[in-house]
Amino acid sequence: MTTAEQVRRSVEGLTIPALLRRNAQDFPDHPALTSGIGPNTTTLTWSQLRTEVSALTRGLTALRLRRGDRMLIAISKRPEHWVCDLAAIHIGALPCTTYDTLSTEQSTSSPSTATLRCWPWRAPGPRPTASAPPTSTRSPPIPRCARRWTRR
Template sequence: MAMVTAEQVRSSVGAWTISRLLRRDVTVHGHLPALTGADGVTRTWSQLGEEVLAVAGGLSALGLRRGERMLLGPATRPEHWVVDLASVQLGAIPCTVDAALGPDQLHRIARDSGATVVVLTGPAELTRWAPALAAMPALRGVVVLDGDGHTRYADLLTAGHDAPLTEDSQDDPVAVVHTVADPAGVVVSHRDVLHRCVTQELARPTAPHPRTVAHLPLTHVEDRVLGLYLPVYSAGHVTVCQDPDRLAETLTTVAPQAFLGAPPAWERLATLIRHVLSTVDCSVPADETVLAPLRARLGLDGTVRFGGGAPPEVLDLLAGLGLPVGGA
């Protein structure tokens, strides 16, 4: 890992914000792949930019305004990425709610957020959120990705409303994230996340426009940096994996340069590694003739940026394979 100075970070961040970077990606890198979903459909940066603007118009028509909060359910779907970026274009503040919250915690966060718009996946999430939605006096609208009864995601796309885009500053909020255990909201700014992005770029450089596999919702700041903001910063390509059972397959197909794994994901990969190693002659120490093909089989032979955590024995196994998993 390269040494990085504060001056290098400040110089690279420059005057950028996430909104400005997205507009740059659309203009300069519009033909490059940006976002791929579980259905295999890939949006280029140009297509993603058009969808973000359309959704921003729909959110504005729903009543979302600059400085207001928007809550999102924990969906690992491309629409989540689009809605998040669209709200930031409006100067609003997105917050993805952790799926692990209990009913009382969800109720408290929803009530205290002052959010005016909530974006949920479908009927099951609507049922879970019903008591919390009833406790949100500022709520103007609910958007569902699937189902009826509220504003549908498709309705946002066809609202035909011109989004009142405003110029943001680096100190404007770009998201609210919550701490674990007893969750408390933490506001992060454009400057905060871009400093993290630049530090990653300088410390762990990759090829231009790196590939990323995202299998976690945008709940915590690490999820957002590796899964959303770094791809915007570097005009990279994110493949969203919704199904945990297909993660290994997705990694092999995509061969990402960056990957943030939750502990269960690393544990599943460790199980696969142990199975493969059980078929190898261990009477002699494993060298690159064994380890390199195994990393390739996992789709991680070209991965430079690893994130997440796991039990110590799993981290030791991964490190021995040449996969230095650590915090983002």
């Protein structure tokens, strides 16, 4: 058996959602994501990360993000960025990160943003928002499971 075959067999069936589920079950209280330095450090455990990703996945699905859609993520380097990325992956959407230093016009002027369905965007508050891109019709009401992600 070649090395490539060994690797293929060892990772068969492993997906990012499956690995997140496994780590949340096997290592629920272990750190998964840490952000900040010193007294400003915040850490999410594997269990907390899975809970956050599940809630946002339900919210993005209710906002009609679907498998194969592209989702623009413009959030600074913090745990919420990873949560948005993982939620999109759980749905089967393609998370696309943009620089958080770009203006709204710069981020939305790309032809690739024309097909975006759901758009987590950095809000002035502590959490990102989820809303429809400017070219789409009005979004449905935000479901309760995603409301804490959309508060300003």
